[in-house]
Amino acid sequence: MMEMTKMSNKTAWWKKSVVYQVYPKSFCDSNGDGIGDLNGIRKKIPYLVKLGVDVLWLNPIYASPQVDNGYDISNYREIEPTFGTMEDFENLLAEAHEAGLKIILDLVVNHTSDQHPWFQESRKSKDNPYSDYYIWKDEVINNWGSSFGGSAWEYAEERAQYYLHCFAKEQPDLNWENPKVRQEVYDILRFWLDKGIDGFRMDVISLLSKDQSFPDGPVIQNKAYGSYYAGCANGPRVHEFLQEMNREVLSKYDIMTVGEAPHTNADEAALYTDESRKELNMVFHFDHMHLDYDENGKYATNRVPLVALKKIMTQWQDKMHECNGWNSLYWCNHDQARAVTRFGNDSEEYREISAKMLGTCLHMMQGTPYIYEGEELGMTNADFTRIEEYKDVEALDIFKDFTERKGFSKEDTLHLLHLKSRDNARTPMQWDASENAGFSEAQPWIRVNANYKKINVENALADSDSVFYYYQKLIALRHELPIITDGVYELLDAENEKIYAYLRKGEKESLIVLCNFTDETVEYEVDESVKAERSELVISNYKDAPEKFASKITMKPYGAYVYYTK
Structure with missing residues (x-):
């Protein structure tokens, strides 16, 4: 390697x-x-x-x-x-x-939580210091639904109003306008x-x-x-x-x-x-x-x-x-x-x-x-x-x-x-x-x-x-190879339904990343515009992966191959 x-x-x-x-x-x-x-x-x-x-x-x-x-x-x-x-x-x-x-x-x-002291106070009345820490309305004013099912509006008898909860009724939404x-x-x-x-x-x-x-x-x-x-x-x-x-x-x-x-x-x-x-x-x-x-x-x-x-x-x-x-x-x-x-x-x-x-x-x-x-x-x-x-x-x-x-x-x-x-x-x-x-x-x-x-x-x-x-x-590779942080990403072969292939490109180095998303062996040919004859294997999930990059590669089921050129 x-x-x-x-x-x-x-x-x-x-x-x-x-x-x-x-x-x-x-x-x-x-x-x-x-x-x-x-x-x-x-x-x-x-x-x-x-x-x-x-x-x-x-x-x-x-x-x-x-x-x-x-x-x-x-x-x-x-x-x-x-x-x-x-x-x-x-x-x-x-x-x-x-x-x-x-x-x-x-x-x-x-x-x-509806057990938070802010909400406990807010629900008591319309004129306490926390009354508008949450979103209250006199009626259900729209069709918003809770993420967990049902309406996003819950009635509170103490105020005779509805409060908004985009999630569970025990999770009242804060009023960020305040x-x-x-x-x-x-x-x-x-x-x-x-x-x-x-x-x-x-x-x-x-x-x-x-x-x-x-x-x-x-x-x-x-x-x-x-x-x-x-x-x-x-x-x-x-x-x-x-x-x-x-x-x-x-x-x-x-x-x-x-x-x-x-x-x-x-x-x-x-x-x-x-x-x-x-x-x-x-x-x-x-x-x-x-x-x-x-x-x-x-x-x-x-x-x-x-x-x-x-x-x-x-x-x-x-x-x-x-x-x-x-x-x-x-x-x-x-x-x-x-x-x-x-x-x-x-x-x-x-x-x-x-x-x-x-x-x-x-x-x-x-x-x-x-x-x-x-x-x-x-x-x-x-x-x-x-x-x-x-x-x-x-x-x-x-x-x-x-x-x-x-x-x-x-x-x-x-x-x-x-x-x-x-x-x-x-x-x-x-x-x-x-x-x-x-x-x-x-x-x-x-x-x-x-x-x-x-x-x-x-x-x-x-x-x-x-x-x-x-x-x-x-x-470890992310810590060691600057190109993984800094390199420009470029997708290859966008319409291929089996292989995810992309480049990471720097001024003087590049990575070729090839991933097979199927349980089939795929004979894959990289576009001839990708010049990577001197690329060396960085990592693969198969021990017998080719150490040097070739434009044609036999990709085993769920195979992953990354090659580096400097």
């Missing part, structure tokens, strides 16, 4: 970092209550260091009634007791920093940044600004209510709010920010991420997540068509490069199905090889890659067979809606949940082959996937050819 030069420090640290997402509830239980916690994460710092990641993103760890697994926050300055104490968090932060790992926290400020609300949020940011955290992942940040005319949304087929996004996503003041946040808080610290941006295309994302606009470093988009949807939304049996996937990924690569923005790169997270099941092949024959291929395809692009816990093992979707095994509020609502209103059989609905439920990503991390996969000595809050005896960390670390060590090498 070729020798590589170390990367320069000319770019922001988050541009050459790899982020590892930790879902605290499901990562590691240190105290035997069946729920993952902060000390469990702390215990696994050596594992994360061995993998080579740079940043840990923790899903919400704040005090919460857990209606939506922590995305309903009742106190932003306290740790959820099931996860530990503030001292536990401070110890985790200190040990992570000592080990060279940064930590970013989830910021959830589109809404709070400058006091914004200042409260900025104080929360300072509280955590002054503790030394390294940034924020900002939940549904594109929804902060509501169109104050509150227009009806388009009616979605087979849904009782319209879409709330029509008046929420990329609203009229969202950029003003984020620029204010950046000016007053974010710009004062050396941190990274990534905003979750539902219903935001690449052109709109340019406004959030262009460095000159001083808003966010990058956003999570959903364009590639929507490619397998049907009339019932994400609960569909479709596979993602490769040509469409390439088109979307290329749009984002091109636009972020053009606008001086930055990409976030991900296949899965706590809200999505497992990558190898959804985009690869989770059969015994192809699970590992396709997991490595997916990693290659993503990690060679320009942007910051995000690894979701267990992705580096090739963990698969859950194997639940009964609705009682699901815990997610969305899954339970969907099961009820599909079986009672849409006429789906229970079996067909369970199959859709197996493919797309958020619980697929939330089953416990699989550490070893002992009871409960080494996650906990107690019954876990959600059942462990039955394949844990084969797919686990202990087995992966004992196998030099495992998905883990392949991801370790992908991460």
Whole structure:
């Protein structure tokens, strides 16, 4: 294999970092209550260091009634007791920093819990200091629907008014038009940044600004209510709010920010991420997540068509490069199905090889890659067979809606949940082959996937050819090869339905990335305009991959091949 030069420090640290997402509830239980916690994460710092990641993103760890697994926050300055104490968090932060790992926290400020003191006060009357911290109306003024089903408006008897909740009724939306609300949020940011955290992942940040005319949304087929996004996503003041946040808080610290941006295309994302606009470093988009949807939304049996996937990924690569923005790169997270099941092949024959291929395809692009816990093992979707095994509020609502209103059989609905439920990503991390996969000595809050005896960390670390060590090498390459951060992306062979091929081009070097998304052997010929006769193999998921590049290459099932020219 070729020798590589170390990367320069000319770019922001988050541009050459790899982020590892930790879902605290499901990562590691240190105290035997069946729920993952902060000390469990702390215990696994050596594992994360061995993998080579740079940043840990923790899903919400704040005090919460857990209606939506922590995305309903009742106190932003306290740790959820099931996860530990503030001292536990401070110890985790200190040990992570000592080990060279940064930590970013989830910021959830589109809404709070209905148990938050602000809302408890707000709902009491129309004339108390918190009365307009939330969005209240005398009647249901539009057809907006909650993300979890039903109307987005809930009646509160105390005020004889309705409040807006784009998510569960226990998650009332904050009124960002109120400058006091914004200042409260900025104080929360300072509280955590002054503790030394390294940034924020900002939940549904594109929804902060509501169109104050509150227009009806388009009616979605087979849904009782319209879409709330029509008046929420990329609203009229969202950029003003984020620029204010950046000016007053974010710009004062050396941190990274990534905003979750539902219903935001690449052109709109340019406004959030262009460095000159001083808003966010990058956003999570959903364009590639929507490619397998049907009339019932994400609960569909479709596979993602490769040509469409390439088109979307290329749009984002091109636009972020053009606008001086930055990409976030991900296949899965706590809200999505497992990558190898959804985009690869989770059969015994192809699970590992396709997991490595997916990693290659993503990690060679320009942007910051995000690894979701267990992705580096090739963990698969859950194997639940009964609705009682699901815990997610969305899954339970969907099961009820599909079986009672849409006429789906229970079996067909369970199959859709197996493919797309958020619980697929939330089953416990699989550490070893002992009871409960080494996650906990107690019954876990959600059942462990039955394949844990084969797919686990202990087995992966004992196998030099495992998905883990392949991801370790992908991460090392990003640290060592500047072209992965700085090179221009260029798609090859856009209409090919089997192969994802692209270039990364620098002034004096280039990468050729070839990925087979099928279980077939494909004889592939690279366009003659690609001059790469002297290219050397950087990484492949097949040991017998050609060491030197040739314009014609035999690509094995789910094969990935990366060649470097200097």
